[in-house]
Amino acid sequence: MSLLKLAASAAVACLFAASVHAQSTGPAISDKVVKIGVLNDQAGPSADVTGIGSLHAARLAVEDFGPTVRGAKIELVVGDHQNKADIGAGIARRWYETEQVDMITDIGNSAVSLAVQALAREQKKIIMHVGSATDRIYGADCSPTGFLWLYDTYAIARAVAKANIALGGDTWYILAADYAFGHSMEGQLKSVVQASGGKVLGSARHPLYGADFSSFVLQAQTSRAKIVALANAGPDTINVIKQGAEFGLTKGGQKLAATTFYITNVHGLGLETAQGLRVVTGFYWDRNDATRAFTERFKKLSGGRVPTQVHAGVYSAVLAYLRAIDAAGTDDGPKVSQQLKAAPVDDMFAEGAKVRSDGRLMNDLFLAEVKAPAESRGPWDYYKIEFRVPAAEIIRPLGEGGCAL
The missing domain is CATH 3.40.50.2300 (Response regulator)
Incomplete structure (x- = not known):
């Protein structure tokens, strides 16, 4: 082989290696920011169960994962749906279409969950229900990018x-x-x-x-x-x-x-x-050393109140989502969904649990x-x-x- 052909072959090999490296390690995040929306009842009858505590839990998940994923900054936003499906769907639509929110979590109201799930399916965005109990989320109204993380009727x-x-x-x-x-x-x-x-x-x-x-x-x-x-x-x-x-x-x-x-x-x-x-x-703060350690951190944000099972579920969902983005190398909804269903969830909320193809976390x-x-x-x-x-x-x-x- 001539020196010219050897040089050309080497150049092609180098370009291929660089391309593979860029695909495997470079940030493939749509707008260089991963934005997570915590949507729930912030001031009404469910606020103690979900409310601001779910935002605290999401912050702890981001803290444990790290400030960035694939080189992209992680941001949290919060919305109050007031237990009304139309208000919840309106917030979700604004988040998805104008504010580049990549994932919505918690919700805590079944009617709002079903309305937002329909929108997330349309937009091919991830939605991780935690405080909502309708089994339709992973049944007749299931979505390729929808997940149920805690309990259902x-x-x-x-x-x-x-x-x-x-x-x-x-x-x-x-x-x-x-x-x-x-x-x-x-x-x-x-x-x-x-x-x-x-x-x-x-x-x-x-x-x-x-x-x-x-x-x-x-x-x-x-x-x-x-x-x-x-x-x-x-x-x-x-x-x-x-x-x-x-x-x-x-x-x-x-x-x-x-x-x-x-x-x-x-x-x-x-x-x-x-x-x-x-x-x-689905969770008790004093069950083992890991739940107690999480609770001590949560109490510093909550003024001494312990986390509910919903708060613990939000922490787990957000952490699993960030890990899935990191493993998938992208924030693309369908690809992240595939990764969430491929890897076990292993944290203080759910030890070694798997996510089924219908989006249901198999948690005890x-x-x-x-x-x-x-x-x-x-x-x-x-x-x-x-x-x-x-x-x-x-x-x-x-x-x-x-x-x-």
């Missing part, structure tokens, strides 16, 4: 039923709110209890946002069921717990089991009233019981973790949700 019902039955709670009375959520949760609880060898002794439906639950509490007491399940949410759950304490329901040996409940609710009720209540949670849930005042060692020491429920036993099977993916 299907998983909550199964975790509550399976864990309580495993602990001996084989007879049930269900108190449900008389609207779609309550009906759905009641039906799912009955199905799982019976399939798991338990027996439902009775059920009753109460008006939404009721004030007097005394007759319903008395019916539950009269049933002598070991577990009184609350297929309701918000102020209804709180009021039933208060009146159950007044009537001595739990002190009489029965267990209240809430389907939608958070550690901030225990803080508001106090241990004297909430003691003995069983709840399902925990059954916790609220401590009696004498058992608590200090502020926020509220839960005893009684049972860990594996994701495979409670999350809807891949082929049953109607997801086209």
Whole structure:
């Protein structure tokens, strides 16, 4: 081979190597900034559960990953959807189309989640739902770039039923709110209890946002069921717990089991009233050294409040997203989505969990019981973790949700 041909071959080889190097290490970020939007209820009834705490959690995730990804700066923005689907969709559209937001997380309202997911699908943008519970997110309304990171109605019902039955709670009375959520949760609880060898002794439906639950509490007491399940949410759950304490329901040996409940609710009720209540949670701050270390950092931002399961889920989602961008070498939505589904999620929230093709994170849930005042060692020491429920036993099977993916 002539010297000229050797030189030409060497030049081509060098150019090819440089091209490969640029593709593998150079920033392939669309506008040299990775922008993440935290969208949730900032001042309304869900603000303690999601709110500013989710922004704190996202900041800690960015801090742990580093200030840049693939040479691009990481920025956070926050929006208040006021629990209205049209407002949430409007913020998301502005973020996607004019403010170059690459990913939206949290949300915490099912109606808003479904509206924003439709928009994200259209824009081919990543959306990582954390505080929203509708199983349609990874079912009939699933998206190639949509993810559900914490819980859903299907998983909550199964975790509550399976864990309580495993602990001996084989007879049930269900108190449900008389609207779609309550009906759905009641039906799912009955199905799982019976399939798991338990027996439902009775059920009753109460008006939404009721004030007097005394007759319903008395019916539950009269049933002598070991577990009184609350297929309701918000102020209804709180009021039933208060009146159950007044009537001595739990002190009489029965267990209240809430389907939608958070550690901030225990803080508001106090241990004297909430003691003995069983709840399902995806995270508890005092579970191990890693959760305690995260909590200490979170408390410095939150004025001493511990993170809820939603806050911990937001941290995990943001960290997984940044890792996926780094591995994929781009912030392109579909490519990042493929990477999120390819690599395990391994952090203090979800150890070694996988993301399915429908976008559902296969994370375990925990059954916790609220401590009696004498058992608590200090502020926020509220839960005893009684049972860990594996994701495979409670999350809807891949082929049953109607997801086209």
